[in-house]
Amino acid sequence: MAELPTTARVVVIGGGIIGTSTAYHLGKLGYSDTVLLERKKLTSGTTFHAAGLVGQLRTSANITQLLGYSVDLYKRLAAETGIETGWKMNGGLRLACNAERWTEVKRQATTAHSFGLEMHLLTPKEAQELWPLMTIDDLVGAAYLPTDGQANPSDITQSLAKGARMAGVKIFEDTPVTRIIVEDGRIRGVETPSGTVECEKLVLCAGQWTRALAASVGVNVPLISVEHQYMVTEKIDGVTPGLPTLRDPDRLTYWKEDVGGLVWGGYEPNPKPWALNGIPDNFHFDLLTSDFDHYSQFMENAIARVPALETAGVKQLINGPESFTPDGNFILGEAPELRNLFVGAGFNAFGIASGGGAGMALAEWVVKGAAPYDLWPVDIRRFGAVHRSTDWVRARTLEAYGKHYTIAWPSEEMRSARPTRRSPLYAHLAAAGACFGEKLGWERPNWFADLAAGETPEDRYSYQRPGWWGAVAREHRAARHAAVLIDQTSFAKFRLTGPDAASALNWVAAGNVDRAVGSLTYTQMLNHNGGDRGRSYCSA
Known part of the structure; x- marks a missing residue:
């Protein structure tokens, strides 16, 4: 094993797909004096047990662009490094089983086209032709993205590591970071059992370990570990290597082909948090105990969609922890609390899809001081003081996990961990019929019900006109033709004084x-x- 250097331009902590991708891209940008430190072995945290679906479509154009970069990278990576990645561009299907979901899917198709993604709207029969094992009695339609695919997470990570080494990056396994060195408010280096490495910049890509490591130097990374299960079946007649990945959000499940069988899992509405008292010290290449009772809530819907599942043999029910965040988006960028400390963590079980693009963006952030394009939906600076509360983060994150496959209604509000922060006018506003939303823990009136007319301050979501449409129209008229008072207690305030x-x-x-x-x-x-x-x- 090579000797650990005493200095490096950049140190990356974490040898999962995000850390190796970041190191790979730093090498491509000329930062050959980058060192990656992994506490155990590459992929041994959560990467090794990821399901490996690679989808691209998100509600943000730039996040979709980032995921599209992942696909482009995975297409060419094996040829560059000589290490196969298991990449298959076999396309992806997304099903709609009711009118509201079909509206969402059609909107997604419009969005995809605006992003430059090829996405086709299919009839139920056309969808079945691509995925013959499924029943379609309840389908309204489906969407098909031919450039989606699947990959082997461990192989991609090893290929990225090989590419990083080819660019001069040094990778050290079995080298845990025991202390981050900060002097005069700046990153100075890291301590390990093998010695100290001085560095200009530090990148934390330590997965579910990131929050505790960052907290040791006063940086907040709001994520928690959640149990996530998927089942691996024996071979099933009719499952072919080219079968597209399948997402059935109304049944809360996803599917992919695996050596003639199926890998399938889901996002339950009652997820189970893990490591409430901290992650065990020697946890690596470890899985959690399979919880068949908890997983059974998917079975009826899954068998109704794929009847062959009822008689298929089960190889394994894999239960592994994943890091999830309060809003379902990952965390990227330079920490606002500490200059030159960067974070890439909290990937909500789509780290394989994000890995290539997130590593590219984070590397550019490190080198150039800014993201390659607007990545505010995942920027670490979107969080505030309320996200320092573990209880708050856990409650909100479990709700976000449970909404992973629910319909994403326009202007939908989260319900957990509320109310947390209230202005002095909160009781008066509530008595006046306020229906509150929440921003950074603050309760803020979104609209007011006419209590005298029998209206109730409850949101009713829709892809057409939502329940608050008439109430907001009244408020607009009042603001235009009379006068209104707006409580801005929740707004940040700064006082700037002096002659200049x-x-x-x-x-x-x-x-x-x-x-x-x-x-x-x-x-x-x-x-x-x-x-x-x-x-x-x-x-x-």
């Missing part, structure tokens, strides 16, 4: 804020490139 306050604000604001005392300016706040960092009210 106005000129300093004018430097970062798009609008002119140097106005008469008592005036109010609504304007964008800009980053150093002139991009929009958010909107604010500036008062003189």
Whole structure:
């Protein structure tokens, strides 16, 4: 084994798919003096037991672009490194079993086309022709993405590691980080049993271990471990190597071909958190005890969709922990609490699909100081003080897990861990008929019911006009033709004083804020490139 260097430009912690992808891309960007440290063996955390489905479609155009990059990388990686990845671009089907889901799927198709993704809307019979083992009696339609696929997670990781080494990156297994060294508010290096490595920048890609490791230097990474199970069957007649991956969200299940059998799992509404008192010290290449009783809630729906499952042999029910986050999106970027510490973690069981793109984006972030494009849905800076509470994060994350396959209604609000933060006017607003939403733990009125007319302040979601449509119309009319009061307690507030306050604000604001005392300016706040960092009210 090579000797651990005493210095490196960048240290990456974690030898799963995210860490190796980041190291691979750092090498491609010329950062050959990068060192990757893995506490045990490559893939031994959660990567090795991932199901390996690679889908691309998300509600964000840029996250979809990131996942599309993963597909492009996996297509060519084996030829570059000589290590096969198990990549198969066998396409992906997504089913719709009711009118509301079909509306969602059609909207997704429109979105996919706007992102440049090929996506076809199919009749139930056309879907069955691609996946002959399934029944279609309840289907309204299906969507097909021919560029989706599947891969072997461990093989992809080893291939990325080989590519990283080819670019000069050094990888050390069995080298846990025992301490992150911070001096004068800056990253200085890491300590390991094999010695200390000084570095300019540090990247935490340690999966479910990331939160505790980051917390040791005051950085918050809100994720928890959740048990996730999938079943592996014996060979089934009719299962062919080219069978597309299948997602059946109305039945909460997903499917892929595996050496003539099926791998299938789901996202239950009552998930089980894991490691409530911390992850066991020697946990690696480990699985949890299979919970057939908990998994049985999928069986009736699964057999109804794929009748051959009723008589198929079962090889294994795999139960492995995965890191999940409060909003179902992964965590990427430079930590706001500590400069030059970057995070790539919390991938909500789609780390294989995200791995190539997330590693690319994180490497560019490290090298260039900014993401390659707007990645705010996954940016670590989207979290706030409320996300430091483990209880809050656990409650919200379990709700997000349970919604993984539910319909994503426009403007849908989460219900867990509420209310947490309330303004002094909360009781008055509630008495006036407020229906509250939540932002960073704050309860904020979304709309007001007319209590005298018998309305109730409860959201009714729809892809047409939601239940609050008429109430919001009343509020718009009041704001246009009379006057309204808006409680802005939840808004962040900054006071800037001194002789150069106005000129300093004018430097970062798009609008002119140097106005008469008592005036109010609504304007964008800009980053150093002139991009929009958010909107604010500036008062003189």
